Amino acid sequence: MPAYEAVIGLEVHVQLATKSKLFCSCPTTFGQPSNSNVCEVCSGMPGALPRVNREAVHFATLVGLATDCTINDSSVFARKNYFYPDLPAGYQISQFDLPICEHGHLDVDVDGASKRIGITRIHMENDAGKNIHAQGENVSYVDLNRAGTPLVEIVSEPDMRSSAEAVAYLRALYAIVTYLGVCDGNMEEGSFRCDANVSIRPVGCPTFGTRTELKNLNSFRNVQRAIEYEIARQQDALADGEKIVQETRLYDAVKNVTVSMRGKEEAHDYRYFPDPDLLPVRISAEELARWKAELPELPQARVRRFVAMTGLPLPEAEVLVQSRRMADFFEEAAGLADPRKVANFMLGAMLRELNAGGGSLADCRMTPAALAELVNIVDKGLISAKIANDIFADLLRNGEMPEAYVKSKGLVQISDSSELEAAVDRVLADNPAEVEAYRGGKTKLMSFFVGQIMRATKGKANPALVNELLQRKLGQA
Structure with missing residues (x-):
């Protein structure tokens, strides 16, 4: 044949x-x-x-x-x-x-x-x-x-x-x-x-x-x-x-x-x-x-520009330009915050929530300015990336500005070293076997300790500070 x-x-x-x-x-x-x-x-x-x-x-x-x-x-x-x-x-x-x-x-x-x-x-x-x-x-x-x-x-x-x-x-x-x-x-x-x-x-x-x-x-x-x-x-x-x-x-x-x-x-x-x-x-x-002068920037040109702006792989950038509404939303938000991080939220949490609810971007109440503010408050350490991901559905649905929302809900990240140090000490004291195993070479247990601390602080601990404190107290600093 x-x-x-x-x-x-x-x-x-x-x-x-x-x-x-x-x-x-x-x-x-x-x-x-x-x-x-x-x-x-x-x-x-x-x-x-x-x-x-x-x-x-x-x-x-x-x-x-x-x-x-x-x-x-x-x-x-x-x-x-x-x-x-x-x-x-x-x-x-x-x-x-x-x-x-x-x-x-x-x-x-x-x-x-x-x-x-x-x-x-x-x-x-x-x-x-x-x-x-x-x-x-x-x-x-x-x-x-x-x-x-x-x-x-x-x-x-x-x-x-x-x-x-x-x-x-x-x-x-x-x-x-x-x-x-x-x-x-x-x-x-x-x-x-x-x-x-x-x-x-x-x-x-x-x-x-x-x-x-x-x-x-x-x-x-x-x-x-x-x-x-x-x-x-x-x-x-x-x-x-x-x-x-x-x-x-x-x-x-x-x-x-x-x-x-x-x-x-x-x-x-x-x-x-x-x-x-x-x-x-x-x-x-x-x-x-006159009609030729009306032509907007077309999708193929826009996707190439978005790749250069964000460093995203071409298939991911193509998702951002799948509709003019989506591309315009990204463009406006990316003018107010880190473009790559804006893209990551849109390709991850935003599409996840829209697909789960069977809706479209036209149905959501979040504005580009709100998404940019969410990126920025994660960057400056007001909340962790995990908290941002957890609250995304609420923000998409109610249209609130992220900073006001997290403050009203008591979700501001704990970045006070003395407060976190107490939580770290409690976790290490409660898990002596794991501490000994870690010091014996099982360094993968670091994620276990971080998880325990995040659980104890309801996800509000500053992850970078937690890692720094753990490494110091476990003798790795």
């Missing part, structure tokens, strides 16, 4: 965070009663004329600029013809041969190696509605609230060779569109979703194999699992002498399998032609320059 390699391309659909739809003034608000955000245009009524939402053009251009695409000064909307109940006009308004952005790329890091993924095109299109299949009833309903919602579709080159590369690329895109503020990134609500095109070929073969398109990939984990399953399925099929069929397959996350959905269409099946109701979209040089 020959060795195979995967060939993967992604088609990522990003819902643009405009207040109104792409070709009408209906709101894009999620969760409204069915068919309440609908008008003659987005419901496909004959004679209703679309008009382009300029903010959607603005947002699409920002995505193109952030991915080093060529921005076309003129692009054309086309009708993509197919029939489905949630597509009221019988066609989707998309872009075909003249998209708004082309020929970009994105660099991703996988296992310490950089990989460049080409971006073929970014085009605008309106979303379809939603079919609702009622359980227990032999009937389906159509909700057109989503119909007409503005999307950009980001089509990659087939440059990825593993599920890990695909997920790294997808995460990088997600970070970009959320940093730009052009998408809310809510995958559960369908704001960011993708289809994966997967094929395999013998290693070294220059031609591509037959590809399948995977749908229903609504999380980074499901993208990885679906691609891995599909690669294995195609390998098994070829080993059994079967041919791979070009088709669209649906991913079942519960069973972790892909199942055939329908034959895969080609572009000519959609009978594209320019939409006669819409003029070409034109972007002036002045407009493009």
